[in-house]
Amino acid sequence: MITIDQNEDVFTLINGFYVDPANQKELVDLLIEATDETMSNLPGFISASIHQSGDGERVVNYAQ
Numbered sequence: 001m002i003t004i005d006q007n008e009d010v011f012t013l014i015n016g017f018y019v020d021p022a023n024q025k026e027l028v029d030l031l032i033e034a035t036d037e038t039m040s041n042l043p044g045f046i047s048a049s050i051h052q053s054g055d056g057e058r059v060v061n062y063a064q
Helices: 019-038
Strands: 014-017 046-053 058-061
Touching: 019 046, 019 058
Parallel strands: none
Antiparallel strands: 014 058, 046 058
């Protein structure tokens, strides 16, 4: 479970992307792959969540 708490000594990164709806799935897949293969193996990594909008135009990734 993702928890964002201002009293914890961690960084929370929030990245928003605008994307052509035809490319939304590709971006989501690339972010998942990058998280699984690289980011999750870095020291201090806690978690990441990737969200896609229903209209296909936005993707948001937040990570700790």
